[in-house]
Amino acid sequence: PTSTSSSSTSIPPAQLTIVIRNSLNTLSIARAEELRAGILREAEQLSNGHGIDVLMLHEQWAPKHSWTVLPMFEYLLNTYQDTGVKWLFFCEDNTEVSLKGLLSVLEGFESSERLFLGHALHDDEPSIIHHFKFLSNPSQFKYPDFDAGWAISMELLKHSVAGLSTKLPTGSFTIDVQH
Secondary structure (H helix, E strand, C coil), X not given: CCCXXXXXXXXXXXHEEEEEECCCCHHHHHHHHHHHHHHHHHHHHHHCCCCCEEEEHHHHCCCCCCCCCHHHHHHHHHHHCCCCCCEEEEEECCCCCCHHHHHHHHCCCCCCCCCXXXXXXXXXXXXXXXXXXXXXXXXXXXXXXXXXXXXXXXXXXXXXXXXXXXXXXXXCCCCCCXX
């Protein structure tokens, strides 16, 4: 259930862009469309019609890179850095999202800082899927749990794009979406 009052959060939905990671199969598309519709309905109630962008991977980035997020960072920065968007939230097509709850969490953090908010996962032992990174201590390497959803500030996105411009692999070789 959602509230029609925006009094419990000072962050308007328009300061957030949501990216739903989904695939090209019909079930995933249907779940992503249902999730987007629910988020847009809640945004309408919270903001009296002020918009929020909810993107789906299969619409923006398919078929190439339609399952990983790093290649889309530059696009997201170029599209949203001067629009008032302060946060980006990434989730799966089956993630349950309470927009009001998400905005309430985000208002507790300073969007002008380089922030990643989410549940971190780590390997208990070296893994080929993560290219055996941190071989001596794999739990040192943390990566986001997409099922739980995760948010980054626009400041972290800017910093990440600057770093990725020199480090992003040139090919389409990506083993794990979360890595």
